[in-house]
Amino acid sequence: xxxxxxxxxxxxxxxxxxxxxxxxxxxxxxxxxxxxxxxxxxxxxxxxxxxxxxxxxxxxxxxxxxxxxxxxxxxxxxxxxxxxxxxxxxxxxxxxxxxxxxxxxxxxxxxxxxxxxxxxxxxxxxxxxxxxxxxxxxxxxxxxxxxxxxxxxxxxxxxxxxxxxxxxxxxxxxxxxxxxxxxxxxxxxxxxxxxxxxxxxxxxxxxxxxxxxxxxxxxxxxxxxxxxxxxxxxxxxxxxxxxxxxxxxxxxxxxxxxxxxxxxxxxxxxxxxxxxxxxxxxxxxxxxxxxxxxxxxxxxxxxxxxxxxxxxxxxxxxxxxxxxxxxxxxxxxxxxxxxxx
Amino acid sequence: xxxxxxxxxxxxxxxxxxxxxxxxxxxxxxxxxxxxxxxxxxxxxxxxxxxxxxxxxxxxxxxxxxxxxxxxxxxxxxxxxxxxxxxxxxxxxxxxxxxxxxxxxxxxxxxxxxxxxxxxxxxxxxxxxxxxxxxxxxxxxxxxxxxxxxxxxxxxxxxxxxxxxxxxxxxxxxxxxxxxxxxxxxxxxxxxxxxxxxxxxxxxxxxxxxxxxxxxxxxxxxxxxxxxxxxxxxxxxxxxxxxxxxxxxxxxxxxxxxxxxxxxxxxxxxxxxxxxxxxxxxxxxxxx
Numbered sequence: 001x002x003x004x005x006x007x008x009x010x011x012x013x014x015x016x017x018x019x020x021x022x023x024x025x026x027x028x029x030x031x032x033x034x035x036x037x038x039x040x041x042x043x044x045x046x047x048x049x050x051x052x053x054x055x056x057x058x059x060x061x062x063x064x065x066x067x068x069x070x071x072x073x074x075x076x077x078x079x080x081x082x083x084x085x086x087x088x089x090x091x092x093x094x095x096x097x098x099x100x101x102x103x104x105x106x107x108x109x110x111x112x113x114x115x116x117x118x119x120x121x122x123x124x125x126x127x128x129x130x131x132x133x134x135x136x137x138x139x140x141x142x143x144x145x146x147x148x149x150x151x152x153x154x155x156x157x158x159x160x161x162x163x164x165x166x167x168x169x170x171x172x173x174x175x176x177x178x179x180x181x182x183x184x185x186x187x188x189x190x191x192x193x194x195x196x197x198x199x200x201x202x203x204x205x206x207x208x209x210x211x212x213x214x215x216x217x218x219x220x221x222x223x224x225x226x227x228x229x230x231x232x233x234x235x236x237x238x239x240x241x242x243x244x245x246x247x248x249x250x251x252x253x254x255x256x257x258x259x260x261x262x263x264x265x266x267x268x269x270x271x272x273x274x275x276x277x278x279x280x281x282x283x284x285x286x287x288x289x290x291x292x293x294x295x296x297x298x299x300x301x302x303x304x305x306x307x308x309x310x311x312x313x314x315x316x317x318x319x320x321x322x323x324x325x326x327x328x329x330x331x332x333x334x335x336x337x338x339x340x341x
Numbered sequence: 342x343x344x345x346x347x348x349x350x351x352x353x354x355x356x357x358x359x360x361x362x363x364x365x366x367x368x369x370x371x372x373x374x375x376x377x378x379x380x381x382x383x384x385x386x387x388x389x390x391x392x393x394x395x396x397x398x399x400x401x402x403x404x405x406x407x408x409x410x411x412x413x414x415x416x417x418x419x420x421x422x423x424x425x426x427x428x429x430x431x432x433x434x435x436x437x438x439x440x441x442x443x444x445x446x447x448x449x450x451x452x453x454x455x456x457x458x459x460x461x462x463x464x465x466x467x468x469x470x471x472x473x474x475x476x477x478x479x480x481x482x483x484x485x486x487x488x489x490x491x492x493x494x495x496x497x498x499x500x501x502x503x504x505x506x507x508x509x510x511x512x513x514x515x516x517x518x519x520x521x522x523x524x525x526x527x528x529x530x531x532x533x534x535x536x537x538x539x540x541x542x543x544x545x546x547x548x549x550x551x552x553x554x555x556x557x558x559x560x561x562x563x564x565x566x567x568x569x570x571x572x573x574x575x576x577x578x579x580x581x582x583x584x585x586x587x588x589x590x591x592x593x594x595x596x597x598x599x600x601x602x603x604x605x606x607x608x609x610x611x612x613x614x615x616x617x618x619x620x621x622x623x624x625x626x627x628x629x
Contacts, residue, residue: 103611107614107615107618110370110374110376110432110433110436111569111614111618113376113433114376114569114614115610115614115615117562117565118566118610119607121562121607122611125601126604129600129601129604131600239562243440243444246437246440250437279448279451282444282447282448283444283445283449283452285441285444286443286444286445286448287445289437289440290424290438290442290445293434293438293441294427294428294434
């Protein structure tokens with residue numbers, strides 16, 4: 001039972017999340033919570049690439065648009081039922097992500113990030129321009145009856161349950177990938193790509209696979225977005241959406257199991273809690289974002305660890321040999337740069 | 342023939358703004374490796390300074406133009422001192438900081454100036470026709486003004502000591518520092534220079550098309566496309582890239598595909614990055 005404790009923690013977190021509708025929140029709180037869970041699903045995909053592989057992808061803001069539009073088109077125009085649409089969105093987005101990876105992984109560092117930026121905006125431009133298929137800038141209203149295993153999905157609470165259960169699966173899955181042999185090899189490509197290649201790791205295939213996997217999560221989040229928001233429009237996607245996901249990721253901490261979740265909850269709930277006018281709320285989010293990058297590069301989830309380090313330093317030199325007490329994500333104090341390879 | 346010349350003229354006027362933006366981007370990247378996506382918003386700030394200082398009149402435009410250059414240069418240096426200086430060790434953090442800045446500047450601008458588009462027309466109604474080519478005075482001012490700015494910039498970079506220092510830091514900051522050069526001051530100076538160019542671009546851009554607070558975000562993508570087409574870090578490359586992108590856009594619009602303009606722009610950028618990652622002229626970065 002190596003992962004027994006983590007599984008128990010995840011089960012507790014999931015049950016706590018599932019209890020939310022029972023305490024009788026307003027519809028608004030419930031839909032915000034659903035939104036946070038959807039953001040978290042996509043953010044886990046981005047965090048897998050950045051936290052483990054050191055790849056900062058901005059393409060996901062466009063990729064989840066592919067997921068959302070696949071869902072919208074097949075649910076509304078073709079009348080497919082929910083589960084096939086979900087699977088198709090994931091598969092098509094993963095396929096698109098593979099294509100993007102084939103193009104973008106040929107270059108490194110800044111060039112990778114900028115290509116993915118162009119991809120995100122290219123997808124948005126494509127959605128807005130390809131009127132015969134996507135209805136262009138009019139967007140698509142997504143109204144389709146949804147049945148899952150014989151249950152009709154209608155209320156906000158129903159959607160919340162579905163998305164949260166998916167999120168729990170996503171958290172477990174990404175954690176498994178990170179600690180697996182695959183994940184450790186992927187981390188090796190972050191620390192030193194050339195060295196990883198020279199010890200016989202097939203870096204190209206590895207990074208391609210990781211990118212497709214994280215694209216699949218973007219597709220899943222996009223499909224849920226289309227169903228739960230009941231309206232898709234090209235301008236919901238693109239680099240601006242990526243910025244929100246990256247904010248979620250960095251705020252929480254890309255390398256921590258619950259980092260993306262914490263970040264998504266804060267990003268979604270902070271503006272309404274501050275009750276600022278929308279514009280000032282956006283500005284406040286920007287300020288928080290910059291402060292987090294400059295002050296806690298490891299994200300909020302790294303704070304307990306950081307405070308622990310400060311506490312030990314303040315108490316004086318540690319009598320134990322170095323590293324004896326370190327556990328978990330101990331090396332996550334510095335943000336992975338991924339550009340210095 | 343006159344249609345062709347007309348298109349060349351139109352291309353040059355939009356290329357001017359792209360070039361002013363992209364040269365700033367490429368200079369800052371060349372010295373710091375920071376991908377500053379907030380640079381497009383510096384340009385919009387320049388436009389709004391122009392609106393404040395010179396709402397009308399040709400003489401006032403000069404004052405507004407100068408004010409935009411100075412104000413944006415000051416803003417750029419303040420941002421460098423406060424934020425970007427702290428990210429020089431890990432340039433990707435500088436990039437992330439600039440993403441936060443976009444949100445602050447754009448929502449700030451629309452909070453103070455409302456989100457609606459604004460224009461100025463100081464040289465209103467004057468159109469010269471030379472050899473069948475219609476040349477609105479606004480656009481002539483933009484093209485001639487940009488040419489003058491770039492002449493001054495080239496002189497500064499290639500004929501002055503400060504320009505020499507900028508080129509030295511771009512090639513190897515560490516060695517330049519060991520030789521006793523003021524590296525941090527040069528980096529702040531390059532932010533100021535980029536800011537001045539963005540201020541000029543903002544003032545000129547306001548003559549060409551309506552400006553909204555969210556324009557910077559659309560512009561910066563073009564700015565980076567241009568800088569990448571030319572080769573990141575290469576000033577002449579950025580000027581060339583601006584003409585290439587503007588020409589592509591003119592062609593796409595001429596074929597009646599104006600909704601597809603941005604899609605073709607990004608496609609050109611992606612294809613070029615894959616085929617020729619260092620751009621048409623060589624960029625600075627060795628890690629490809």
